[in-house]
Amino acid sequence: MAEPLVVLDGVNKHFGDLHVLKDINLSVARGEVVVVIGPSGSGKSTLCRTINRLETYESGSITIDGEPLPEEGKALARLRSDVGMVFQAFNLFAHKTILDNVTLGPLKVRRVPKAQAQQRARELLERVGIEEQAGKYPAQLSGGQQQRVAIARSLAMDPKIMLFDEPTSALDPEMITEVLEVMTQLAQTGMTMIVVTHEMGFARRAADRVVFMSDGEIVEEATPEEFFTNPRSDRAKDFLGKILAH
Numbered sequence: 001m002a003e004p005l006v007v008l009d010g011v012n013k014h015f016g017d018l019h020v021l022k023d024i025n026l027s028v029a030r031g032e033v034v035v036v037i038g039p040s041g042s043g044k045s046t047l048c049r050t051i052n053r054l055e056t057y058e059s060g061s062i063t064i065d066g067e068p069l070p071e072e073g074k075a076l077a078r079l080r081s082d083v084g085m086v087f088q089a090f091n092l093f094a095h096k097t098i099l100d101n102v103t104l105g106p107l108k109v110r111r112v113p114k115a116q117a118q119q120r121a122r123e124l125l126e127r128v129g130i131e132e133q134a135g136k137y138p139a140q141l142s143g144g145q146q147q148r149v150a151i152a153r154s155l156a157m158d159p160k161i162m163l164f165d166e167p168t169s170a171l172d173p174e175m176i177t178e179v180l181e182v183m184t185q186l187a188q189t190g191m192t193m194i195v196v197t198h199e200m201g202f203a204r205r206a207a208d209r210v211v212f213m214s215d216g217e218i219v220e221e222a223t224p225e226e227f228f229t230n231p232r233s234d235r236a237k238d239f240l241g242k243i244l245a246h
Contacts, residue, residue, distance in 0.1 A: 005030045005192050011060035020046050022216040033187045035203040036196045038213035044196040048165045052083040065160055081109050084154030084162040088170045090146040092138040099134040102153045124152040128182045144175025148182055161192040212236045
């Protein structure tokens, strides 16, 4: 395995009495695409959100590129600028154009000159297939287009890793494919990615490793081929039986 970029060691998280992450141990190598799957309520999204401290955790440790996850302040802001995050909701600024949404982070956080930020933004919008939408506002775009803007916005910060928290779950079926296509292309460029998703086709096609979670635990880790053709645990077999039967 290549040098780990992200390491979770014995991470625990509670919501009140609910133990949502139970002694999570996970290493993600530089350039690796890890897809996290499992039933609803298994802790997948919480796992994703702890990696840039959108959720706190009670015990264990998380390091990114050898640095412990900061708790607050400027160090945390700096870390978040290195960790791209794409959510279910697109979280775009409604009153700003698509170009302005994508350049905002580089201008404000990275202090990139405006002309350079705009050129890079246009390149990224072209990469995700919506360069012609640069002057429009989010409300004028489809859900699939808005999610592709969200991906471009994260890439504009030149992140070390991209986290995707069920990025297609709010989309109509015909829009899911266009977003997954962009994510697949991104995976092929060597971007380190952790993707929480219900899209099994994407997991098979793009993942280097599938992590299966249930009841707050990592139950199984395997290559997509191994996981989908020969799951080891009864919980994974049951999950796949329900998912793949449809």
